[in-house]
Amino acid sequence: MAKANLEVPELQPYLEIPEVVPGVMAHSRPFVAKPDHQEPLGFPGELVDDWQNKAIAKFGDLLGRYRSLQVYMDACVKCGSCTDKCHYYIGTKDPKNMPVGRQDLMRKVYRRYFTLPGKWFPKLVGAEDLTKEVLDDWYSYFHQCSQCRRCSVFCPYGIDTAEISMAAREIMDHIGVGQKYCNEIIGKVYKIGNNLGLPGPALRDTLEGLEEDVYDDTGVKVRYPIDKVGAEILLVTPSADFFAEPHVDGLVGYGKVFHEAGVSWTLSTHASEAANFGMFIGSYENMRRVSQRIREAAIQLKVKRIVFGECGHAWRVAYSFLNTLAGPWDFLDPRYPVPQHICEFTHDLIQQGKLNLDKSQNDDMVLTYHDSCNVARASRMGPTPGGQFDIPRAVIQAVCNHFHDMDEETIRERTFCCGGGGGLLTDDLMELRVKGALPRMTALNNVMQEKGVTHMAAICAICKSQFTKVLPYYGMEMEQIVSVHQLVSNAIVLTPGEDDDLDDEDEEEDDDESADDED
Amino acid sequence: MPIVVDGKTFETDEEGYLANINDWVPGVASVMAKEDDLELTEEHWDIINFLREYYEEYQIAPAVRVLTKAVGKKLGKDKGNSKYLYGLFPYGPAKQACRYAGLPKPTGCV
Numbered sequence: 001m002a003k004a005n006l007e008v009p010e011l012q013p014y015l016e017i018p019e020v021v022p023g024v025m026a027h028s029r030p031f032v033a034k035p036d037h038q039e040p041l042g043f044p045g046e047l048v049d050d051w052q053n054k055a056i057a058k059f060g061d062l063l064g065r066y067r068s069l070q071v072y073m074d075a076c077v078k079c080g081s082c083t084d085k086c087h088y089y090i091g092t093k094d095p096k097n098m099p100v101g102r103q104d105l106m107r108k109v110y111r112r113y114f115t116l117p118g119k120w121f122p123k124l125v126g127a128e129d130l131t132k133e134v135l136d137d138w139y140s141y142f143h144q145c146s147q148c149r150r151c152s153v154f155c156p157y158g159i160d161t162a163e164i165s166m167a168a169r170e171i172m173d174h175i176g177v178g179q180k181y182c183n184e185i186i187g188k189v190y191k192i193g194n195n196l197g198l199p200g201p202a203l204r205d206t207l208e209g210l211e212e213d214v215y216d217d218t219g220v221k222v223r224y225p226i227d228k229v230g231a232e233i234l235l236v237t238p239s240a241d242f243f244a245e246p247h248v249d250g251l252v253g254y255g256k257v258f259h260e261a262g263v264s265w266t267l268s269t270h271a272s273e274a275a276n277f278g279m280f281i282g283s284y285e286n287m288r289r290v291s292q293r294i295r296e297a298a299i300q301l302k303v304k305r306i307v308f309g310e311c312g313h314a315w316r317v318a319y320s321f322l323n324t325l326a327g328p329w330d331f332l333d334p335r336y337p338v339p340q341h342i343c344e345f346t347h348d349l350i351q352q353g354k355l356n357l358d359k360s361q362n363d364d365m366v367l368t369y370h371d372s373c374n375v376a377r378a379s380r381m382g383p384t385p386g387g388q389f390d391i392p393r394a395v396i397q398a399v400c401n402h403f404h405d406m407d408e409e410t411i412r413e414r415t416f417c418c419g420g421g422g423g424l425l426t427d428d429l430m431e432l433r434v435k436g437a438l439p440r441m442t443a444l445n446n447v448m449q450e451k452g453v454t455h456m457a458a459i460c461a462i463c464k465s466q467f468t469k470v471l472p473y474y475g476m477e478m479e480q481i482v483s484v485h486q487l488v489s490n491a492i493v494l495t496p497g498e499d500d501d502l503d504d505e506d507e508e509e510d511d512d513e514s515a516d517d518e519d
Numbered sequence: 520m521p522i523v524v525d526g527k528t529f530e531t532d533e534e535g536y537l538a539n540i541n542d543w544v545p546g547v548a549s550v551m552a553k554e555d556d557l558e559l560t561e562e563h564w565d566i567i568n569f570l571r572e573y574y575e576e577y578q579i580a581p582a583v584r585v586l587t588k589a590v591g592k593k594l595g596k597d598k599g600n601s602k603y604l605y606g607l608f609p610y611g612p613a614k615q616a617c618r619y620a621g622l623p624k625p626t627g628c629v
């Protein structure tokens with residue numbers, strides 16, 4: 001596995017919109033799922049016989065299910081507004097990475113099979129048969145869209161390329177052409193409970209290690225409980241939070257916040273994953289099946305509230321769809337939003353003055369904040385519009401003395417994708433990931449030069465892993481990306497507990513109520 | 520692409536990870552390292568052996584922090600950090616070292 005040998009774009013003070021180079025990214029395609037990855041999700045193992053007819057039938061099914069898809073197929077007037085808005089186009093110069101170019105890969109097939117002029121006079125209306133070549137193009141370019149929805153902000157009709165990419169992947173999955181990265185991961189959620197495949201004992205071992213670390217650092221016993229029946233809050237967080245850096249520093253922070261709030265909380269082995277890759281592959285059935293695990297865990301553990309950790313697309317699924325996917329949530333405490341974001345939770349405590357914060361603990365950093373696309377453009381946070389932008393920033397500014405935003409064209413609802421979202425965070429797409437990060441790297445580099453920023457915070461596991469990987473390609477350090485709750489963790493002054501000096505052996509008894517392991 | 524160790528062929532997946540963890544022999548790590556132009560030292564073997572032991576107990580590679588902590592305990596605090604591990608395995612301890620150790624690739628948002 002040699003490091004991707006590729007030409008890294010040079011950072012300029014301003015983003016240049018490149019001249020098109022047709023076909024330059026046609027070679028970029030992720031590994032295809034094997035039958036073992038396909039079948040547990042309910043998809044055929046390999047390309048089926050009669051795949052064209054089956055693909056068209058599935059396309060028709062989706063057009064009937066999602067009125068939006070039909071509108072997106074019909075509504076484009078080729079105004080050009082989206083053409084320079086996609087990070088993958090800016091980074092790769094391939095015109096099929098212009099949002100309209102990507103949409104047209106599907107639109108030409110739509111016209112051929114679902115419109116009268118396309119059926120009779122295909123050449124006149126840009127309609128094309130679904131050939132093997134077109135399918136190959138679909139596989140390549142619908143895996144060069146991170147479903148970030150930036151283009152839809154600028155489209156006068158609001159055409160959402162993310163939804164088109166999701167539909168294309170759903171059609172391909174149904175004829176046996178799935179993507180290995182996403183589908184293998186969804187299978188692991190079904191089998192083990194999370195994307196990484198961390199079984200219960202490994203989770204417990206990791207969490208015990210965190211308790212030791214926090215105690216060694218602070219002298220205060222902060223708990224990281226799992227499967228604790230009767231806890232008030234169920235925390236659902238991406239499994240990367242247990243595994244990777246800087247993610248785990250965020251998890252440490254969540255625990256400290258709960259400790260200071262004085263609420264009981266628990267993680268769950270059954271729902272040890274916030275991520276829901278069912279969305280990336282446009283599969284309602286798989287998205288629902290993954291979501292149901294959260295409901296099952298909430299019932300089993302008899303919790304009253306659900307809080308989500310730092311995961312971008314999980315928050316979209318949670319905020320926008322959880323009620324219909326896994327509700328009704330009538331058994332939870334109605335005084336709190338279902339679900340709540342950890343930033344919202346922390347922000348409330350800050351506003352109530354319940355956290356003792358020493359900002360100077362973060363004085364070795366000058367921060368900026370990367371809005372993750374699914375949080376920014378596909379959800380909200382808290383009671384007021386724009387909360388998804390303001391709350392994370394308010395949390396950062398409450399725990400850090402030095403904060404500067406990046407260029408306003410690249411943040412909030414106009415934020416640029418990290419380059420690895422939407423199920424593309426895989427090594428076999430490294431060239432795409434590095435090139436797609438160009439706009440964000442440019443904005444970061446500028447704020448570093450102009451304001452002396454040293455670190456960038458984010459609230460998405462994918463963003464954090466993607467930046468860890470691509471920052472070095474642009475001459476920066478992988479440690480420059482941090483978790484928002486890592487900053488909270490640094491600043492929080494913990495309240496000593498009565499049990500801090502006790503031996504852990506004496507207090508294991510109250511763990512007896514732990515739910516049975518299922519793994 | 521299968522790899523050949525001492526005349527014996529080992530199946531790997533498309534990303535170069537051993538197809539069957541039970542096939543692993545130390546020579547697998549040496550051959551894989553050679554392909555990456557890396558010479559395995561005792562420090563590398565410490566990590567590889569720890570990964571295999573952990574995997575045997577938990578059926579998963581250790582989290583980065585679990586790994587750095589174990590290294591710190593064994594080799595001293597100055598080495599218990601990811602910088603040290605990246606120094607040994609430039610493509611990332613989780614991915615490169617796991618591959619040498621015959622473990623499956625960690626999947627997910629990592």
